[in-house]
Amino acid sequence: xxxxxxIRDKGLKATPxxxxxxxxxxxxxxxxxxxxxxxxFLDIDRVTLYRxxxxxxxxxxxxxxxxTQGSTRFAICHHTCPGKHHAENHVHxxxxxxxxxxxxxxxxxxxxxxxxxxxxxxxxxxIYGSCEKCNQLTDKNEPTDKIQEVIV
Amino acid sequence: xxxxxxIRDKGLKATPxxxxxxxxxxxxxxxxxxxxxxxxFLDIDRVTLYRxxxxxxxxxxxxxxxxTQGSTRFAICHHTCPGKHHAENHVHxxxxxxxxxxxxxxxxxxxxxxxxxxxxxxxxxxIYGSCEKCNQLTDKNEPTDKIQEVIV
DNA sequence: AAGTAAATGCAACAATGTTGCGTTTAAGAT
DNA sequence: ATCTTAAACGCAACATTGTTGCATTTACTT
Ligand SMILES: [Mn+2]
Ligand SMILES: [Mn+2]
Ligand SMILES: [Zn+2]
Ligand SMILES: [Zn+2]
Numbered sequence: 001x002x003x004x005x006x007i008r009d010k011g012l013k014a015t016p017x018x019x020x021x022x023x024x025x026x027x028x029x030x031x032x033x034x035x036x037x038x039x040x041f042l043d044i045d046r047v048t049l050y051r052x053x054x055x056x057x058x059x060x061x062x063x064x065x066x067x068t069q070g071s072t073r074f075a076i077c078h079h080t081c082p083g084k085h086h087a088e089n090h091v092h093x094x095x096x097x098x099x100x101x102x103x104x105x106x107x108x109x110x111x112x113x114x115x116x117x118x119x120x121x122x123x124x125x126x127i128y129g130s131c132e133k134c135n136q137l138t139d140k141n142e143p144t145d146k147i148q149e150v151i152v
Numbered sequence: 153x154x155x156x157x158x159i160r161d162k163g164l165k166a167t168p169x170x171x172x173x174x175x176x177x178x179x180x181x182x183x184x185x186x187x188x189x190x191x192x193f194l195d196i197d198r199v200t201l202y203r204x205x206x207x208x209x210x211x212x213x214x215x216x217x218x219x220t221q222g223s224t225r226f227a228i229c230h231h232t233c234p235g236k237h238h239a240e241n242h243v244h245x246x247x248x249x250x251x252x253x254x255x256x257x258x259x260x261x262x263x264x265x266x267x268x269x270x271x272x273x274x275x276x277x278x279i280y281g282s283c284e285k286c287n288q289l290t291d292k293n294e295p296t297d298k299i300q301e302v303i304v
Numbered sequence: 305a306a307g308t309a310a311a312t313g314c315a316a317c318a319a320t321g322t323t324g325c326g327t328t329t330a331a332g333a334t
Numbered sequence: 335a336t337c338t339t340a341a342a343c344g345c346a347a348c349a350t351t352g353t354t355g356c357a358t359t360t361a362c363t364t
Pocket of ligand 3: 132
């Protein structure tokens with residue numbers, strides 16, 4: 001479906017800034033930090049970007065997750081997403097080397113039994129290590145500074 | 153072992169503030185936010201508290217974790233702790249109602265196979281829901297504002 | 305008891321996120 | 335096509351969380 005229409009379908013105006021952000025998140029399937037998005041879209045105001053991400057999250061277009069440093073990141077919601085709690089269904093991977101974070105849409109969060117009187121509502125699973133790109137680059141002793149397209 | 157000696161064994165001076173913080177973390181086995189500790193120890197300077205927690209973490213006395221809000225929390229390291237990466241061995245539970253966070257020392261993080269060229273170094277498992285106390289209080293429609301001792 | 309490196313307290317700064325408000329604009333109605 | 339208006343934007347100001355520099359104090363060694 002058209003990006004403009006997807007934004008409008010959530011009751012939001014399809015402004016240029018929103019189209020840019022949504023297109024990028026859709027394209028790369030990665031979880032972006034605020035800093036990463038600011039660097040990508042230098043002409044979008046910092047506050048506007050905060051509000052766009054908040055609006056997208058409330059609308060269920062994106063989900064918010066935290067990386068291993070506790071920094072906030074945003075990623076697109078898959079088309080079969082059940083709404084704002086989408087992030088809880090799948091596992092995330094954070095690369096220690098390049099810092100990028102991936103939504104592993106195909107990997108569901110595991111089942112865990114915990115003792116005591118806890119009532120479980122959901123869980124977050126964050127795996128860390130090094131991504132495919134960084135594995136290869138480490139082997140070749142090359143720099144790992146570029147952010148490139150990845151589909152997981 | 154004596155608290156003073158445990159702190160000294162890591163090459164740190166056993167100051168009054170450090171003894172207070174370490175004793176509390178040892179007693180409750182919970183993961184405390186900075187705000188919770190500040191409220192508990194009003195006479196400890198804010199910056200000093202930051203430095204105490206950083207020093208404890210570097211020394212392997214405590215581990216740092218993030219809760220469902222992305223807020224930083226600190227918890228004691230178990231006596232059989234392998235050092236700074238202690239937090240990665242066990243599961244954490246964050247109560248949606250009272251906000252408290254528990255170290256489930258007895259619950260190991262699960263094994264997960266992920267596709268692609270990712271090299272896994274470790275994982276964080278954060279479960280959320282409501283704790284035993286809040287379950288009971290919800291049933292009885294009572295307030296849930298008190299922080300009390302819990303051993304998990 | 306004295307000496308010294310470590311720790312503390314305070315102020316200033318930095319990073320991240322929020323709020324208020326006047327201006328601009330997207331999208332529906334005419 | 336133009337008008338209308340609620341929504342979105344841009345900017346400044348503020349709030350929260352965490353860090354750094356430095357003068358003073360204190361825990362531990364001798
Ligand atoms: Mn995701
Ligand atoms: Mn823990
Ligand atoms: Zn990488
Ligand atoms: Zn609770």
